[in-house]
Amino acid sequence: MKTVEDIEKEIKDVDKELAKVEIELTKWRNKQRILQEQKTSLKKSINKLKSDSLASVDWAGTKYDWSEAVQKTLTDVFKIRTFRPKQLSAINSTLSGQHAIVVMPTGAGKSLCYQLPALIKPGMTLVISPLVSLMEDQVRSLTKREIPAALMTSTSSKEETSAALNVLKDKNTKIKLLYVTPERLAKSKRFMSNLQKCFAEGRLQRIAIDEVHCCSQWGHDFRPDYKFLGILANMFPNVPILGLTATATAHVLNDVQKILNIQGCLVIKSTFNRPNLFYKILEKPTSQEECISIIEKLLKYRYKDQSGIIYTNSIKDSEDVASGLRKVGLKVGCYHANMESDARSKVHMKWHDHYYQAIVATVAFGMGIDKPDVRFVIHHTISKSMENYYQESGRAGRDGLRAECVTLYRMQDVFKVSAMVFSSVGSIEHLYGMVKYCLNGTLCRRQLIAQHFDEDWGNSDCNEMCDVCSNTNPNIKTLSLESHCCTIASIIDNAEKQDTKLTAQKILDAWYLKGPVPLRQKGKEPNFSRSVGEDIVAYLLVEGYLVADFHFTAYSTVVYLKNGPNMESINDVGFELKMPIRRYTEFHLERPAPSEFENDKIEDLNTSKKRTASSHKSSKKLKSCVIISDDEDV
Ligand SMILES: Nc1ncnc2c1ncn2[C@@H]1O[C@H](COP(=O)(O)OP(=O)(O)OP(=O)(O)O)[C@@H](O)[C@H]1O
Numbered sequence: 001m002k003t004v005e006d007i008e009k010e011i012k013d014v015d016k017e018l019a020k021v022e023i024e025l026t027k028w029r030n031k032q033r034i035l036q037e038q039k040t041s042l043k044k045s046i047n048k049l050k051s052d053s054l055a056s057v058d059w060a061g062t063k064y065d066w067s068e069a070v071q072k073t074l075t076d077v078f079k080i081r082t083f084r085p086k087q088l089s090a091i092n093s094t095l096s097g098q099h100a101i102v103v104m105p106t107g108a109g110k111s112l113c114y115q116l117p118a119l120i121k122p123g124m125t126l127v128i129s130p131l132v133s134l135m136e137d138q139v140r141s142l143t144k145r146e147i148p149a150a151l152m153t154s155t156s157s158k159e160e161t162s163a164a165l166n167v168l169k170d171k172n173t174k175i176k177l178l179y180v181t182p183e184r185l186a187k188s189k190r191f192m193s194n195l196q197k198c199f200a201e202g203r204l205q206r207i208a209i210d211e212v213h214c215c216s217q218w219g220h221d222f223r224p225d226y227k228f229l230g231i232l233a234n235m236f237p238n239v240p241i242l243g244l245t246a247t248a249t250a251h252v253l254n255d256v257q258k259i260l261n262i263q264g265c266l267v268i269k270s271t272f273n274r275p276n277l278f279y280k281i282l283e284k285p286t287s288q289e290e291c292i293s294i295i296e297k298l299l300k301y302r303y304k305d306q307s308g309i310i311y312t313n314s315i316k317d318s319e320d321v322a323s324g325l326r327k328v329g330l331k332v333g334c335y336h337a338n339m340e341s342d343a344r345s346k347v348h349m350k351w352h353d354h355y356y357q358a359i360v361a362t363v364a365f366g367m368g369i370d371k372p373d374v375r376f377v378i379h380h381t382i383s384k385s386m387e388n389y390y391q392e393s394g395r396a397g398r399d400g401l402r403a404e405c406v407t408l409y410r411m412q413d414v415f416k417v418s419a420m421v422f423s424s425v426g427s428i429e430h431l432y433g434m435v436k437y438c439l440n441g442t443l444c445r446r447q448l449i450a451q452h453f454d455e456d457w458g459n460s461d462c463n464e465m466c467d468v469c470s471n472t473n474p475n476i477k478t479l480s481l482e483s484h485c486c487t488i489a490s491i492i493d494n495a496e497k498q499d500t501k502l503t504a505q506k507i508l509d510a511w512y513l514k515g516p517v518p519l520r521q522k523g524k525e526p527n528f529s530r531s532v533g534e535d536i537v538a539y540l541l542v543e544g545y546l547v548a549d550f551h552f553t554a555y556s557t558v559v560y561l562k563n564g565p566n567m568e569s570i571n572d573v574g575f576e577l578k579m580p581i582r583r584y585t586e587f588h589l590e591r592p593a594p595s596e597f598e599n600d601k602i603e604d605l606n607t608s609k610k611r612t613a614s615s616h617k618s619s620k621k622l623k624s625c626v627i628i629s630d631d632e633d634v
Pocket residue numbers: 080081082083084087104105106107108109110111112246607611
């Protein structure tokens with residue numbers, strides 16, 4: 001009979017075997033992970049090859065069966081003489097039955113890419129759009145052009161809803177474009193079954209998905225119901241899908257194709273450069289009063305009698321800045337998500353009608369702003385990402401005339417914004433992209449924006465329309481950070497030994513020999529200003545020498561800093577780290593902004609005049625306008 005000792009020995013042997021199995025399993029799991037990564041990357045390569053080969057086709061030709069009809073419809077129905085860049089390519093590709101994603105900056109004319117093809121062949125185009133007010137505007141303007149169009153939204157009356165549902169069933173319907181929100185599509189079984197009937201009868205010509213980046217969690221305004229659209233490609237085979245967006249990052253575009261099940265589709269992208277926008281970073285003062293005083297000068301002198309937007313990152317800031325500016329006699333409206341939708345529409349309208357010189361808004365003031373003569377967009381606080389910054393600043397100068405995009409930057413805002421966004425995936429990396437843009441003082445700001453959109457714009461694309469390129473002093477000064485890195489690392493290590501966590505300000509205090517003596521560094525105070533010190537801390541953070549450590553109290557999120565993974569390299573032989581110092585160009589707050597801008601786009605200016613006139617006319621429509629944004633809580 002076995003003794004307890006025998007059994008225990010046996011257990012040990014089994015444990016040894018189990019340990020061996022575990023090692024083998026780990027090996028195989030690793031192998032499985034590597035193979036899966038390899039498979040994903042190979043699949044991506046296939047999709048890229050497919051996309052590239054489709055993109056190499058010249059879609060802008062005029063020898064298609066439908067080319068004559070397309071040109072005639074352009075002039076006769078839309079009263080437009082020529083296409084803007086990439087519009088014809090988008091139209092030809094979708095008429096050829098290709099799935100495609102069209103990426104064009106705001107105001108470039110994406111709607112024409114699906115409105116015109118809808119009139120070329122029999123059948124109906126389903127347009128999925130996220131914004132009720134824009135859908136209403138489009139249906140109204142199509143109806144004016146005698147193009148039969150209808151819409152169905154969650155606010156549609158019973159009669160409108162049943163009319164829209166009948167459009168799908170009625171073989172003899174005249175409707176060419178049917179607009180619907182993704183929510184309606186996802187939630188109405190009747191709509192989907194009628195759509196299937198329409199498809200079965202061969203009458204579903206095309207599916208256009210406006211603001212298609214809303215599918216992707218990586219996009220700047222993700223909408224959960226857009227995920228539902230993934231079923232369309234399989235449900236309606238051979239019906240071309242045309243996605244449209246102003247979001248151009250490769251990451252979002254890949255994700256969108258995956259979600260819609262149209263991987264490897266054609267991607268048509270026009271340039272994102274906005275040559276008429278002047279980009280400028282201004283040093284932000286520490287106090288709100290000083291900030292308001294800078295904005296006051298800008299509005300009273302630099303942008304006198306001109307229209308613009310001031311973006312803040314919190315409701316409180318928007319109210320404080322608006323009331324501060326009103327106190328000094330400026331006419332500004334305030335706009336944020338805590339206001340009733342009626343009140344928001346009123347503010348929007350007063351701004352549109354030039355009663356308010358500027359709107360002080362959170363990002364709740366988002367999609368659907370179609371005011372062509374916005375001459376300035378001031379960011380009181382940095383945006384959450386370059387993507388958001390491009391969208392927000394891009395609301396300036398839609399008429400093609402010179403406009404300015406001014407951002408007030410100070411290190412403290414990096415932590416304010418990171419405490420707001422850190423919980424969503426990838427948000428910190430996105431924010432650091434924005435910080436790098438602000439800290440940069442040597443590269444053309446346009447080039448940094450271009451890099452973000454995987455584009456390459458040369459210096460000539462800027463034409464001195466950013467504060468870096470317009471700087472007359474070509475000397476670039478750099479600061480060697482090696483010893484400063486060591487000092488900051490030792491400040492943090494020393495505090496950790498005392499069980500103390502440090503915020504960026506506390507690190508700066510210790511560095512500048514302020515604050516509690518035990519936390520102070522042992523060397524000399526730096527021989528540059530504290531604001532340069534702030535730039536260094538922010539630079540070390542975005543370059544991975546420091547990392548943020550988030551802590552929660554009942555009322556707020558505190559961001560402490562720790563030594564990051566790259567800080568280890570300070571011990572490497574020959575370690576070097578240089579930071580280019582920001583150069584502040586002349587920028588007169590109290591002199592009118594230059595108005596000239598070399599531009600030979602006569603077509604654009606003509607269009608803009610028309611658009612200014614029509615936007616005045618349409619301002620009354622704004623009464624019923626609902627602006628939905630990604631951040632309803634700001
Ligand atoms: N080829 C063209 N020539 C002149 N005007 C055009 C042309 N194409 C479009 N437009 C006009 O440009 C304006 C902007 O077009 P549209 O609203 O489609 O832009 P968009 O790219 O959808 O912008 P957003 O992203 O802001 O919705 C409209 O007034 C439209 O009539």
